[in-house]
Amino acid sequence: MNRLILGLLVRRVAISLLSLLAVSVLVFAITAVLPGDAAEEQLGQDATPTALAALRAQMGLDVPAPLRYLKWLGGIARGDLGTSATTQLPVGELVASRLPNSLLLAAVTALFSVPIALTLGIASAVWRGSWFDRVASTGAVAVVSVPEFLVATLAVLVFAVKLRWLPALSYVSDIESVGQVLRAFAMPVLSLCCVIIAQMMRMTRAAVIDQLEAPYIEMVRLKGASPLRMVMFHALPNAIGPIANAVALSLSYLLGGVIIVETIFNYPGIAKLMVDGVSQRDMPLVQTCAMIFCAGYLILVTVADVCGIVANPRLRHR
Amino acid sequence: MKNTVQPLDAGTAPAARGRLFRRFSGFGLSGIVGLLLLAFWLLAALLGPAMLSRELAGSAAGEVFGPMSAAHWLGTDYLGRDMLVRVIDGARYTVGVALLATVLASGTGTTLALFAVASSPAVDATLSRLLDTLTAIPSKMFALIMVAGFGSSVAMLVATAAVIYVPGAFRIARSLAVNINALDYVTVARTRGEGTLYIMLREILPNILGPMLSDLGLRFVYVVLLLAGLSFLGLGIQPPAADWGSLVRENIGALPEAGASVIVPSLAIASLTIAVNLVIDNLPGRAAREKGAR
Amino acid sequence: MGASVVVQGLRIQAGGQTLVDDLSFSIAPGEVLALIGESGSGKTTTALALMGYARDGCRITAGSVRIGEVDVLNLSSVQQRALRGRKVAYIAQSAAASFNPSRTIMDQVVEPAAIHRLMTRAEAEAKAVDLFRELALPEPETIGSRYPHQVSGGQLQRLMAAMALIADPDLVILDEPTTALDVTTQIEVLRAFRRVVRERRATAVYVSHDLAVVAQMADHILVLRGGQMREINPTPQILAAPSDDYTKSLLAAARPVPRVSPPTVRDSQLLLDIHDLSAGYGPVDAKGQPAKMVLENIDLRLYRGQAIGVIGESGSGKTTLARAVAGLIKPCHGTILFNNRELKPQLAQRSKEELRQIQIVFQMADTALNPSQTIESILARPLVFYKGLRGEPLQRRIRQLLDLVKLPATVAGRLPGGLSGGQKQRVNLARALAAEPDLILCDEVTSALDTVVGAAVLDLIAELRRELGVSYLFISHDLHTVRAVCDEIVVMQHGRKLAQVARADYDRGPHHPYYELLARSVPELRCGWLDEMDSARHTTPLEPQT
Amino acid sequence: SAHADTPRKGGRIRVAGATAAANDTLDPAKQSNQTDYSRGTMLYNGLTSLDSSLTPQPALAESFSTTDAKTWVFTLRKGVVFHDGKALAPADVVYSLMRHKDPATASKAKVLADQIDSVKATGPNEVTVVLSAPNADLPVIVGTFHFHIVKDGTTDFNAGIGTGPYKLKEFKPGVRSLVVRNEAYWKPGKPYLDEIEFVGIGDESARVNALLSGGMDLVASVNPRSVARVKGTPGYAIFTTQSGQYSDLIMRRDVGPGMNPDFAMAMKYLFDREQMKKTIALDYAVIANDQPIDPTNRFYFAGLPQRTMDLDKAKFHLQKSGVTGKVPMVTSPAAMYSVEIALLLQQTGQRIGLDIDLKRMPADGYWSNHWLNSPVGFGNVNPRPSADTLLTQFFQSDAAWNESRWKNPKFDQLLLASRAETDQAKRKQQYADMQTMIHQEAGIGIPMFLASIDGHSSKLKGLSPIPLGGLMGYSFAENVWLDA
Ligand SMILES: Nc1ncnc2c1ncn2[C@@H]1O[C@H](COP(=O)(O)OP(=O)(O)OP(=O)(O)O)[C@@H](O)[C@H]1O
Ligand SMILES: Nc1ncnc2c1ncn2[C@@H]1O[C@H](COP(=O)(O)OP(=O)(O)OP(=O)(O)O)[C@@H](O)[C@H]1O
Numbered sequence A: 001m002n003r004l005i006l007g008l009l010v011r012r013v014a015i016s017l018l019s020l021l022a023v024s025v026l027v028f029a030i031t032a033v034l035p036g037d038a039a040e041e042q043l044g045q046d047a048t049p050t051a052l053a054a055l056r057a058q059m060g061l062d063v064p065a066p067l068r069y070l071k072w073l074g075g076i077a078r079g080d081l082g083t084s085a086t087t088q089l090p091v092g093e094l095v096a097s098r099l100p101n102s103l104l105l106a107a108v109t110a111l112f113s114v115p116i117a118l119t120l121g122i123a124s125a126v127w128r129g130s131w132f133d134r135v136a137s138t139g140a141v142a143v144v145s146v147p148e149f150l151v152a153t154l155a156v157l158v159f160a161v162k163l164r165w166l167p168a169l170s171y172v173s174d175i176e177s178v179g180q181v182l183r184a185f186a187m188p189v190l191s192l193c194c195v196i197i198a199q200m201m202r203m204t205r206a207a208v209i210d211q212l213e214a215p216y217i218e219m220v221r222l223k224g225a226s227p228l229r230m231v232m233f234h235a236l237p238n239a240i241g242p243i244a245n246a247v248a249l250s251l252s253y254l255l256g257g258v259i260i261v262e263t264i265f266n267y268p269g270i271a272k273l274m275v276d277g278v279s280q281r282d283m284p285l286v287q288t289c290a291m292i293f294c295a296g297y298l299i300l301v302t303v304a305d306v307c308g309i310v311a312n313p314r315l316r317h318r
Numbered sequence B: 001m002k003n004t005v006q007p008l009d010a011g012t013a014p015a016a017r018g019r020l021f022r023r024f025s026g027f028g029l030s031g032i033v034g035l036l037l038l039a040f041w042l043l044a045a046l047l048g049p050a051m052l053s054r055e056l057a058g059s060a061a062g063e064v065f066g067p068m069s070a071a072h073w074l075g076t077d078y079l080g081r082d083m084l085v086r087v088i089d090g091a092r093y094t095v096g097v098a099l100l101a102t103v104l105a106s107g108t109g110t111t112l113a114l115f116a117v118a119s120s121p122a123v124d125a126t127l128s129r130l131l132d133t134l135t136a137i138p139s140k141m142f143a144l145i146m147v148a149g150f151g152s153s154v155a156m157l158v159a160t161a162a163v164i165y166v167p168g169a170f171r172i173a174r175s176l177a178v179n180i181n182a183l184d185y186v187t188v189a190r191t192r193g194e195g196t197l198y199i200m201l202r203e204i205l206p207n208i209l210g211p212m213l214s215d216l217g218l219r220f221v222y223v224v225l226l227l228a229g230l231s232f233l234g235l236g237i238q239p240p241a242a243d244w245g246s247l248v249r250e251n252i253g254a255l256p257e258a259g260a261s262v263i264v265p266s267l268a269i270a271s272l273t274i275a276v277n278l279v280i281d282n283l284p285g286r287a288a289r290e291k292g293a294r
Numbered sequence C: 001m002g003a004s005v006v007v008q009g010l011r012i013q014a015g016g017q018t019l020v021d022d023l024s025f026s027i028a029p030g031e032v033l034a035l036i037g038e039s040g041s042g043k044t045t046t047a048l049a050l051m052g053y054a055r056d057g058c059r060i061t062a063g064s065v066r067i068g069e070v071d072v073l074n075l076s077s078v079q080q081r082a083l084r085g086r087k088v089a090y091i092a093q094s095a096a097a098s099f100n101p102s103r104t105i106m107d108q109v110v111e112p113a114a115i116h117r118l119m120t121r122a123e124a125e126a127k128a129v130d131l132f133r134e135l136a137l138p139e140p141e142t143i144g145s146r147y148p149h150q151v152s153g154g155q156l157q158r159l160m161a162a163m164a165l166i167a168d169p170d171l172v173i174l175d176e177p178t179t180a181l182d183v184t185t186q187i188e189v190l191r192a193f194r195r196v197v198r199e200r201r202a203t204a205v206y207v208s209h210d211l212a213v214v215a216q217m218a219d220h221i222l223v224l225r226g227g228q229m230r231e232i233n234p235t236p237q238i239l240a241a242p243s244d245d246y247t248k249s250l251l252a253a254a255r256p257v258p259r260v261s262p263p264t265v266r267d268s269q270l271l272l273d274i275h276d277l278s279a280g281y282g283p284v285d286a287k288g289q290p291a292k293m294v295l296e297n298i299d300l301r302l303y304r305g306q307a308i309g310v311i312g313e314s315g316s317g318k319t320t321l322a323r324a325v326a327g328l329i330k331p332c333h334g335t336i337l338f339n340n341r342e343l344k345p346q347l348a349q350r351s352k353e354e355l356r357q358i359q360i361v362f363q364m365a366d367t368a369l370n371p372s373q374t375i376e377s378i379l380a381r382p383l384v385f386y387k388g389l390r391g392e393p394l395q396r397r398i399r400q401l402l403d404l405v406k407l408p409a410t411v412a413g414r415l416p417g418g419l420s421g422g423q424k425q426r427v428n429l430a431r432a433l434a435a436e437p438d439l440i441l442c443d444e445v446t447s448a449l450d451t452v453v454g455a456a457v458l459d460l461i462a463e464l465r466r467e468l469g470v471s472y473l474f475i476s477h478d479l480h481t482v483r484a485v486c487d488e489i490v491v492m493q494h495g496r497k498l499a500q501v502a503r504a505d506y507d508r509g510p511h512h513p514y515y516e517l518l519a520r521s522v523p524e525l526r527c528g529w530l531d532e533m534d535s536a537r538h539t540t541p542l543e544p545q546t
Numbered sequence D: 001s002a003h004a005d006t007p008r009k010g011g012r013i014r015v016a017g018a019t020a021a022a023n024d025t026l027d028p029a030k031q032s033n034q035t036d037y038s039r040g041t042m043l044y045n046g047l048t049s050l051d052s053s054l055t056p057q058p059a060l061a062e063s064f065s066t067t068d069a070k071t072w073v074f075t076l077r078k079g080v081v082f083h084d085g086k087a088l089a090p091a092d093v094v095y096s097l098m099r100h101k102d103p104a105t106a107s108k109a110k111v112l113a114d115q116i117d118s119v120k121a122t123g124p125n126e127v128t129v130v131l132s133a134p135n136a137d138l139p140v141i142v143g144t145f146h147f148h149i150v151k152d153g154t155t156d157f158n159a160g161i162g163t164g165p166y167k168l169k170e171f172k173p174g175v176r177s178l179v180v181r182n183e184a185y186w187k188p189g190k191p192y193l194d195e196i197e198f199v200g201i202g203d204e205s206a207r208v209n210a211l212l213s214g215g216m217d218l219v220a221s222v223n224p225r226s227v228a229r230v231k232g233t234p235g236y237a238i239f240t241t242q243s244g245q246y247s248d249l250i251m252r253r254d255v256g257p258g259m260n261p262d263f264a265m266a267m268k269y270l271f272d273r274e275q276m277k278k279t280i281a282l283d284y285a286v287i288a289n290d291q292p293i294d295p296t297n298r299f300y301f302a303g304l305p306q307r308t309m310d311l312d313k314a315k316f317h318l319q320k321s322g323v324t325g326k327v328p329m330v331t332s333p334a335a336m337y338s339v340e341i342a343l344l345l346q347q348t349g350q351r352i353g354l355d356i357d358l359k360r361m362p363a364d365g366y367w368s369n370h371w372l373n374s375p376v377g378f379g380n381v382n383p384r385p386s387a388d389t390l391l392t393q394f395f396q397s398d399a400a401w402n403e404s405r406w407k408n409p410k411f412d413q414l415l416l417a418s419r420a421e422t423d424q425a426k427r428k429q430q431y432a433d434m435q436t437m438i439h440q441e442a443g444i445g446i447p448m449f450l451a452s453i454d455g456h457s458s459k460l461k462g463l464s465p466i467p468l469g470g471l472m473g474y475s476f477a478e479n480v481w482l483d484a
């Protein structure tokens, strides 16, 4: 069994490298096709042919695109992520200053949202049809259906502006104590939880209910098992596959999709870096960010796939 | 829905009423609430724009962020336009475009997932990795390339939103389908020599439909919100038309005063998505299947 | 100590249909009541009702059930849970559908002990291993660590029995507990059950269609038909002097009569030629050997219109053989010729026509039916797929098929979940018939059927053979059934073919000792047969242990 | 009033600019937005600085003089030192001005710098600038952000070494910067604050919320719609700077419907300026007259009759132009308020039977892809330090950014003449003529000049408008102080 999973992991890592390469090519191709290059975006209204030419030369954009890509790729092979076209800073440095922030925010959010979502999902599956189920399910849908920027703004208005319990920005200056971390993270985490809990919760509920309909559950019931046991020991293991995937998808959102939260709370994360990169057509930056997201996503889904396989002996012993 | 409003023939009345009752009772109370809400918005989307006077729509001379009043039932927006008109107008886009994009995304994702699972492991691996790669493309970038490449139109908007959500739907559907694919009855179909398509659609699909529908319900919400983001990027619906998500975004300035112009479209989104999810949760077919009998 | 059971006026309904009507009976503590009746008569439904449980879609609408002092139908859910699995244990009819596919067998077997906090996990496991041994399961120490799909049908059923018995219940409800077992294993298992009943004086309800088995186990027999009680009487009386006509017909059909075999089998064409076949499960090593070898060096020839019975103990590889022929597992060695053409080892490489010609009826009827398709569409598919039938001819053929397997036309609109065990099995058969194949691999097709319906199915099989020249690989654990329909019998043990006996030699010896043993182990339709076997056992060991 | 208060020393403030991106830079030549400019004025000085009427005042140059507006002599202030202790020398000035001409610098001010022929140290404290053609506005030009003085030979600007009122302590592009008081600053008594933390917050409501929740003391670019909220919160106030910023409707004269001058005229009559001012800018704007010089400018021509909405005239011109069918009009959030202006135009257009087909484009890539390319679209022009710069950049016939491709040799002559003109009265007349010509002929419709609005804590004192933009023309740093 371990050999099987190890084999899967090795294969996945190999394929992942290919995927990453594909992503970089794709991103590069898109940046190449998109109207406007880094120099034009940088100069904006100030663009004149001479200024453009000068800036292009400075940014290395005068080199033909494929060559630029190969050069960048060569750099990657040597562990050099390249230089950001707009800032002329090493991309590695730019990313390194932001990535930990993003990971921290994602981790804290995951820490809260996953247990809450799974608990709610399982509980509403167990008591399906009850008022609890209805309130929880409808509530979850209602909460995601409120645009993220509205939730975040509302939270700021209430907790920061009105009550002044929490800071309006999550990262103004150095954070020293744990209490400060909690205060700073409370609202972003709350907003993000609102977005991602629903998917995990609903999928957990659906998958568990699906299993509760399976014939073997009848036997479990006839053994005198409590509903809790029925779900935790029987339905859940069989539902792990889809649940793990929903969790992986939701969590992958926390890396690249948090742009709105980063904007509203002025949190210096990597999503904003990438969106800026896209706006400025900063190819090395965008590529690195895209590859980071891709890698994060691949790690998450691989973990989800492994969970699915571990949970299903038929797949495990194929 | 349609045939429920037909006048009941006197002779068959009891039977028809019984059928009617059963059809609705199949939905359950919350299902009916969902259906009514959904019907309301569908009607609003279809008939609303024709019914509201254009006068109101054009009146930009009104007060900015005006409160609810007899002249403007839902107040006015950030340019002093009537919110009622804006919301009803927006229904067309949100209901139509979002529903279409969601169905496309979930449909394509599920179909691909079924195909991946029902054909060889090699196809499965290839498709899975390809779609994984697709997810890594920043959606903003993707949207930009779509505008750049194809111009912005409603069709393009639908396509973009659909493509962005295909990989997610694929993942979920695949994770459900692999489990079903390992079961005996699929083996039976295989020994019969059934083609991939049949195995996908008839053997596996019905058994993953429950979770997939609930996924679809959520994906709908995401698409509605994505539309707001995309129209902010300048993709798709062109002003003065606006979908509800964009209405919320446009009027977010009214939030501190809890203005109707931001609350109403938010409520509209919430009610529509809740309705969709209520209906999905209470589909009579599902309830019946869960009980094991028809 | 056993509990008394009193059932009064029990009525169970599903939708507008009454499944069980006004049923009353009682069982004294420590006694065994057998429920017999035709497939679909409501046996399982009644058995479940004794635990206060009705399947989804069914409802207990009237009556009362008392077990000892407990009024089962009026318990709170907490009290119900305390009762189930502890005081009343249930051995379900379909073992395959009753095990959680993703947890090990041991986890599930010791679960009742854990739920009711009866003993520590270690104690429970030890007890489980003892039970495995008692129930004649192979590798009792380690079988618990496998997953449900890794054991054979009969093994799974015994594992379920172990699960029910682990909590030493006062009332055991056994729903066709030995249907999937070969006769030798069946004896072991019956012994184990009887020990439980006798030693612990547990009360038992034994649901079965096999009168011979019932004769060994039951003190009283209750005959059900169409949800109504036909008669209830002490076992000897029922066997000797049944009062009800239906009971009489059941008894009359108890011993399958040999079906006339078609003439000139030998000179007809060779249909299936299995040569030196080996196959197994698990990852394949460098030499092409699977981790777990199941079949070894099987040779088998089957002529057109011939029926070959495959018997052998549970887990001997019968199903595996069928799966190899059907192309579901890739043999690691040997060849299979069909119509003198080599059959490709894998499904995908076989042509549609080849696939149509060979149909397999799966042993586990439950899992082989798609839970979301109606019976009608399940049956329609092969007709549409192979024959391109549409409209009225299609409907007619479906009705015809249902009729052939003695199913009422009303089941057509139902989903598999709304069928009884025997009904599902017949749907499975009907689906195979629909393809009008040349060869049907029947894996225990009659094991869940009562004698009357079973006989009808056997008749059907014989008729198809006679008239259409269909051939069969007829897998069964029941020697009598096999004898009744087959021209030749292949005896398997531990994955090897031990002997092949032709019809003419059925009653002439001498045979392979294992065949003799099987023949001897078939229960006889009289009380006390098992006891005789028991006493005989002390003088001559029954099974040559390996 | 606030200005009468005596400044107090000490304290620390947090300020939020309106943009934050990884391309934040401390290189004066590359600076492109208000956060860059604001940081620039903390760290650097120019030879001159612009006051509230955009008149150049001595800064690092103690004095400047010319006779022909072609050769300029700047006398440097003595005793000025850079943050690292090095004294300011003519070589620094030569380097700082001349580097813009080098294409490799990719300076944003290259066009302006190109008129400089040479910069030479002509004495220990004297620099002489020779222009290729006379320009009376040179002191204005060297007072702008790009011409801030850096140390001779600097190529890496991340240390932010200048002569400015604050020294750089920390700089994280796109995140924040931290500056502390320069104790050796050459302006006596200045600056007042100990420390300024400067961040960029891209989202307007986030900025306002940060202010109102006590997280910020000064925030830039407050939307008019948030003003009531800020004013309504005790302890906070609004600071308005009326400047020459405008968003304009561009109707190209060389292609599209704008080729017909009547179409442009029709559109100009379609602007409901009053309503735009009221509903779009919520009165934080002044009505404009289809010409780019705003009332704060010393060359503003007040005598030009105001054009107002006139549907009859609009209809007349439209019919005369013969333009029918849908008129595509490109807008983008990139050009401030252009979407809203276009929406109102669209509505008024319907009333005369004009069908405007709005095309809202992403802000990304708007300037490079659509601006200047679309036949009918919108542009946005930030305040310029001088009327001459503005007209040269946007209206001269062969200007790169001649948005509407309006070409008029007479205008070009006037522009050249006015640049060299040192007689203020004459010059004023020339500008008035040019404004009239644009008002009449150019394919440019300018509905209003927008104000910049900043929000601040009432404790923050010393703010007064400089019409280069908000935040005191981005040079608040050395002028504000915290009240106890
Ligand atoms: N997927 C599997 N992996 C490993 N072992 C398996 C698997 N399936 C079956 N086996 C083992 O192979 C042996 C033969 O199984 P098979 O199903 O062929 O038995 P059978 O003769 O049909 O028995 P029964 O009469 O009980 O159905 C059994 O010991 C069983 O435990
Ligand atoms: N959920 C249901 N809804 C409607 N009818 C049902 C449902 N479940 C079972 N039935 C019907 O109830 C009858 C009794 O079923 P039951 O399972 O008790 O039969 P059984 O006597 O155990 O038969 P077998 O020997 O084949 O297992 C059958 O005719 C079956 O079709």
Ligand SMILES: [Mg+2]
Residues within 6 Å of the ligand: C043, C044, C045, C093, C175, C420, C421, C422
């Ligand atoms: Mg049964």
Ligand SMILES: [Mg+2]
Residues within 6 Å of the ligand: C152, C153, C154, C318, C319, C320, C363, C443
């Ligand atoms: Mg078997």
